[in-house]
Amino acid sequence: MTSIYKGSCLCGEVRFSVEGFCEQAANCHCSMCRKFHGAAFGSLVGTIGLKWISGQDYLEEFTAPNGTVRTFCRQCGSSLGFRSKDRRPEDMEIAIATFDQDIPVQIDAHIFTKYKANWCVIDEKLPAFLEDRENEIRS
Template sequence: MHSGSCLCGQVKYHITGDIGEIVHCHCRTCQKAHAAAFSSVASVKDTDFEVVSGTLKSYESSLGKSRYFCKNCGSQIYAKREHTQHIILRLGTLDTVPTSEQRNHIWVSHQAPWYTFSDDLPKHEAFE
């Protein structure tokens, strides 16, 4: 089992199943939402994810995709696309260490000009 929480500790969650492969997303929306060069994410089945304390708010950041965050501190916990059966977990909120492997970088066409890649992972211009 994995667990995670937000910055202030009000939101806590558990994951009872597997955490998917790690993807580093460089899209402009992730840059803005995380105030960083990219966001490291992985998929988790809806049925394996449970918020056990705290309250989340949501924001539809792009058509059909909402981001869920702590209503108190603003930490983004996950995103969810309509008509899917998984969430997009923001790995920075994990309190346990995932055993998932890194898969790739996506949306490198939006790469922050001040960021330099330091790994050999595959890089994709858009979402793949």
């Protein structure tokens, strides 16, 4: 039997479910994630079987100059997800903090650390990449 994991925005208007998760989950330190999440980094995970349960009318998208798309609730402003340009909406990575219960995911890396906030201390137990994982440049 497949587990279903549910999440929502802060005001509860937008609700979603997923059937599972991709193997990798990261803390992204790029300046766009920091501003979008209002935090030192955004913690994101790819999902399997993303479905919007309610509140689709509240979903808004912002397309950054580099083509990445960020999805948020227009009612409360909650940061919900991110996808690279040329990716389908159902392939978005979801902000881990938006899940309503604990999920079976562990952060396994820090990415885009060359853009990290100077006041942020990175946990050295995890691999840290100056850019994304594919470039294999570690800080």
